[in-house]
Amino acid sequence: MTAADGATTTRPLLIDTDVHNTLHHLERYLPREWQDRWMATGMGVGWNYQNPRGVSRRDVMPPNGAAPGSDPLFVLSSHMDRYGIDYAILCGPGQIPLGVDPDYMNAIASAYNDCGEDLWLSVSQRFRGSIIVNADDPLGAANEIRRRAGNPQYAQVLFAAATRSPLGRREYRPIFEAASEAGLPVAVHPGTEGAGTAWPPTPVGWPSRYMEWHNILPTAYMAQVNSLVTEGVFEDFPDLRFIAIEGGVAWLPHLMWRMDKNYKALRDTAPWLRRLPSEYILDHLVLTTQPIEEPRDPEHLAQILDMIDASRTLMFSSDYPHWDFDNPDLVLRDIDPVMRARVMGGTAMEVYQLREAPAREDLPPHAGGLPPVTGSSLGAGPIE
Amino acid sequence: MTAADGATTTRPLLIDTDVHNTLHHLERYLPREWQDRWMATGMGVGWNYQNPRGVSRRDVMPPNGAAPGSDPLFVLSSHMDRYGIDYAILCGPGQIPLGVDPDYMNAIASAYNDCGEDLWLSVSQRFRGSIIVNADDPLGAANEIRRRAGNPQYAQVLFAAATRSPLGRREYRPIFEAASEAGLPVAVHPGTEGAGTAWPPTPVGWPSRYMEWHNILPTAYMAQVNSLVTEGVFEDFPDLRFIAIEGGVAWLPHLMWRMDKNYKALRDTAPWLRRLPSEYILDHLVLTTQPIEEPRDPEHLAQILDMIDASRTLMFSSDYPHWDFDNPDLVLRDIDPVMRARVMGGTAMEVYQLREAPAREDLPPHAGGLPPVTGSSLGAGPIE
Numbered sequence: 001m002t003a004a005d006g007a008t009t010t011r012p013l014l015i016d017t018d019v020h021n022t023l024h025h026l027e028r029y030l031p032r033e034w035q036d037r038w039m040a041t042g043m044g045v046g047w048n049y050q051n052p053r054g055v056s057r058r059d060v061m062p063p064n065g066a067a068p069g070s071d072p073l074f075v076l077s078s079h080m081d082r083y084g085i086d087y088a089i090l091c092g093p094g095q096i097p098l099g100v101d102p103d104y105m106n107a108i109a110s111a112y113n114d115c116g117e118d119l120w121l122s123v124s125q126r127f128r129g130s131i132i133v134n135a136d137d138p139l140g141a142a143n144e145i146r147r148r149a150g151n152p153q154y155a156q157v158l159f160a161a162a163t164r165s166p167l168g169r170r171e172y173r174p175i176f177e178a179a180s181e182a183g184l185p186v187a188v189h190p191g192t193e194g195a196g197t198a199w200p201p202t203p204v205g206w207p208s209r210y211m212e213w214h215n216i217l218p219t220a221y222m223a224q225v226n227s228l229v230t231e232g233v234f235e236d237f238p239d240l241r242f243i244a245i246e247g248g249v250a251w252l253p254h255l256m257w258r259m260d261k262n263y264k265a266l267r268d269t270a271p272w273l274r275r276l277p278s279e280y281i282l283d284h285l286v287l288t289t290q291p292i293e294e295p296r297d298p299e300h301l302a303q304i305l306d307m308i309d310a311s312r313t314l315m316f317s318s319d320y321p322h323w324d325f326d327n328p329d330l331v332l333r334d335i336d337p338v339m340r341a342r343v344m345g346g347t348a349m350e351v352y353q354l355r356e357a358p359a360r361e362d363l364p365p366h367a368g369g370l371p372p373v374t375g376s377s378l379g380a381g382p383i384e
Numbered sequence: 385m386t387a388a389d390g391a392t393t394t395r396p397l398l399i400d401t402d403v404h405n406t407l408h409h410l411e412r413y414l415p416r417e418w419q420d421r422w423m424a425t426g427m428g429v430g431w432n433y434q435n436p437r438g439v440s441r442r443d444v445m446p447p448n449g450a451a452p453g454s455d456p457l458f459v460l461s462s463h464m465d466r467y468g469i470d471y472a473i474l475c476g477p478g479q480i481p482l483g484v485d486p487d488y489m490n491a492i493a494s495a496y497n498d499c500g501e502d503l504w505l506s507v508s509q510r511f512r513g514s515i516i517v518n519a520d521d522p523l524g525a526a527n528e529i530r531r532r533a534g535n536p537q538y539a540q541v542l543f544a545a546a547t548r549s550p551l552g553r554r555e556y557r558p559i560f561e562a563a564s565e566a567g568l569p570v571a572v573h574p575g576t577e578g579a580g581t582a583w584p585p586t587p588v589g590w591p592s593r594y595m596e597w598h599n600i601l602p603t604a605y606m607a608q609v610n611s612l613v614t615e616g617v618f619e620d621f622p623d624l625r626f627i628a629i630e631g632g633v634a635w636l637p638h639l640m641w642r643m644d645k646n647y648k649a650l651r652d653t654a655p656w657l658r659r660l661p662s663e664y665i666l667d668h669l670v671l672t673t674q675p676i677e678e679p680r681d682p683e684h685l686a687q688i689l690d691m692i693d694a695s696r697t698l699m700f701s702s703d704y705p706h707w708d709f710d711n712p713d714l715v716l717r718d719i720d721p722v723m724r725a726r727v728m729g730g731t732a733m734e735v736y737q738l739r740e741a742p743a744r745e746d747l748p749p750h751a752g753g754l755p756p757v758t759g760s761s762l763g764a765g766p767i768e
Contacts, residue, residue, distance in 0.1 A: 051650075052650075052653060161588070162587065162588060163588050163589070164588070164589055165588065165589040165590065166586060166588050166589055166590070166591055166592070166596075167588070168592070168596075169592060193587055194587075198587075199583065199584050199586075199587055199588065199589055200583050200587065201587050202550060202583075202587060202603070202604070202607035202611075203546065203577055203578075203582075203583055203584065203585050203586060203587070203603060203604040203607060204545070204546060204547050204548070204549065204550050204551070204583065204604050204607050204608060204611075205547070205548055205549040205550055205583055206549060206550070207550055207607070207610070207611060207614075208550070208552070208553060208611070208614075208615060209614070209653050209654070210650065210653065211614065211646050211647070211650040211651075211653050211654060212550075212552075212610055212611060212614040212615070212654075214646055214650075215610045215614070215639070215642055215643050215646055216606060216607050216610050218638070218642070219586070219587060219603035219606055219607065220586070220587040220588050222600060222603055223586035223587060223588050223591070223600050223603065224588060226591070226596055226599045226600050227588075227591060227592070227596060230591075230592075230593070230595065230596040230599070231592060231596075248638060248642060249638075250637055250638035250641060250642075251635050251638040251639075253634055253677075253679065253684065253688070254602070254632060254633075254634035254635040254638070254677060255599070255635075256679075257634060257677035257678060257679050258599055258602070258632060258634075258675075258677055259599050260678075261675060261677065261678055262595050262598055262599055263595070265707070265708065266435075266436075266594065266595040266598075267595075269436060269593050269594060269595050270593070270595060270596075291642075291645060293637075293638060293641035293642055293645065294641060294644075294645055295637065295640075295641050295691070300637065300687070300690075300691050303684070303687045303691075304637070306684075307679070307684050307687075323649070324649065
């Protein structure tokens with residue numbers, strides 16, 4: 001589908017690009033040799049930074065009292081139908097942290113994917129999956145991508161933003177190669193910065209508390225975008241899209257401008273580049289909205305969206321069911337309506353190749369915890 | 385001096401807040417027990433990232449053929465007189481890297497300061513010095529500050545932005561205490577990120593080349609500002625100004641907005657704070673211009689300057705004699721003239737307590753390598 005096709009769709013789709021679904025009873029999906037370790041230690045890594053009030057909203061617990069995000073039917077009714085969301089990109093736990101044993105981490109990634117197919121993707125075509133991989137073993141990750149790529153319900157490859165080295169380094173090329181072969185974008189998610197065997201979450205060491213750590217997470221994204229562009233990943237994989245989930249937005253102008261300025265003086269140190277760094281960024285990088293920065297003066301955010309050409313580079317995400325959830329009825333409500341339609345679904349239709357609205361399933365009665373919103377949540381009518 | 389006083393000065397001063405003066409023959413200023421080590425190993429640390437063409441401009445070599453930045457008289461004539469610069473804040477080598485031996489690093493810091501007083505501060509009142517300290521030994525650094533603070537030619541305390549832990553952590557309080565007692569701002573300078581025993585320069589490890597490393601240096605500054613504010617340093621030292629030299633500008637709106645948003649949800653984890661994080665930032669943080677980001681659309685930079693209230697938070701710096709020098713006649717030439725006068729000198733007058741223009745010295749003939757610019761370099765006349 002081209003952008004022009006997308007623009008002529010009668011109703012712009014609403015696509016939530018970051019929904020967290022619980023993948024539980026992982027021991028059922030792990031090979032026998034890992035089950036005892038999982039039951040005894042779980043992931044087996046230290047986390048260091050944890051929200052003192054937990055990460056989930058307390059108002060989205062399913063009627064059966066299970067954990068928020070654990071019931072597919074309740075996600076469909078209480079989140080997707082409530083806000084008129086056509087597709088949810090399921091991100092599971094978001095990522096696997098850096099650990100010492102690549103075989104164990106690969107097995108967990110694969111079990112996550114089996115569990116997701118079994119409990120979630122089978123329930124509704126409105127769910128689109130992430131192939132969760134352990135990027136710390138790039139060859140193993142490439143194998144996992146190739147094994148899953150035949151399932152058209154997968155929308156992207158997903159791993160932790162907190163990698164051991166910047167993603168432009170050559171050791172990660174097998175991941176991008178496998179994703180490109182499958183026609184899938186590659187996405188990263190925050191949360192494991194400073195966990196497991198990761199480096200400290202900042203170039204100057206360890207922040208003291210969760211809020212301070214959370215404030216600074218986008219710097220890992222800046223480092224990844226810088227590396228991907230400078231090391232020529234988008235020259236090697238010209239159709240690749242890189243999705244920076246939940247990593248902030250307003251830092252991008254700074255990074256583009258600084259990279260362009262240095263490139264003019266030092267471009268012979270990256271001779272494989274043929275364009276300005278910012279041109280690669282605008283063509284290949286996609287950010288997600290939540291948590292969107294909220295300056296006192298809304299005009300300032302509108303200016304930032306202009307600087308990053310947000311109609312091409314920004315996709316709506318809610319982060320359901322997490323604590324800092326963004327409501328699609330409220331987020332970016334006052335920006336230009338044409339840009340908003342692109343952000344709320346138009347760009348995601350292209351990035352994830354979602355051509356039209358899926359059929360709504362009839363849900364069983366227990367699924368309805370909250371009354372669904374009727375009509376489009378995007379406004380008074382179609383935006384052309 | 386108050387802001388109002390500054391605004392009524394007849395001619396706004398031009399103050400260059402980042403000039404690198406060479407501090408050579410350090411062995412003459414080191415105690416006997418360190419001289420052999422210095423002659424044999426110098427600083428004794430690995431640097432990892434070095435500009436393939438060196439860091440200095442080739443057009444500012446003194447007539448005697450010595451290194452750029454090594455001749456005080458030539459700096460006065462070829463840089464300060466040429467551009468009409470009233471004061472230069474001398475930053476020496478910028479910083480001391482993180483090493484293993486605090487005694488050795490403390491001794492080097494002290495030798496730098498002795499050398500700077502001997503070879504530079506004694507030459508002209510237009511030179512203002514930095515008390516260079518080894519922040520990795522905060523108690524030693526505090527001693528060095530107290531030992532130098534009686535000399536009114538010192539304008540600031542200076543150390544490497546690449547610290548071992550974020551600066552808000554309690555172990556660094558003695559530095560801020562000593563600086564506050566002396567009424568001096570505290571400044572950091574980039575260059576040692578990833579050098580010596582520093583952490584990797586990004587939360588995801590080691591970039592592959594100098595350009596990539598240089599692109600991402602501002603993330604260390606973001607981490608430091610985040611920590612200083614969150615950990616309450618500006619509550620403990622309400623008169624302290626923190627100067628982020630050469631760390632970029634356009635990232636600040638993002639950081640302020642993200643910190644404010646998280647603070648609203650998680651402020652009970654930093655109960656010593658009484659205001660929004662952005663309010664501390666705007667009152668206590670000062671950035672320097674070079675290297676200023678240069679978007680294709682100059683209006684975008686003007687918008688960023690508005691977002692950060694640049695009349696209060698930004699000071700001109702040239703980075704003389706380094707490769708990415710900014711010319712004071714050209715930098716930010718098209719911004720609002722009142723804001724420009726604040727950036728080029730008004731704010732620095734307050735931050736460094738420089739009340740009036742100093743007398744120009746008569747320089748000996750050898751000093752004149754380039755013809756001085758006559759008149760004010762700021763424009764057609766005084767800006768009130």
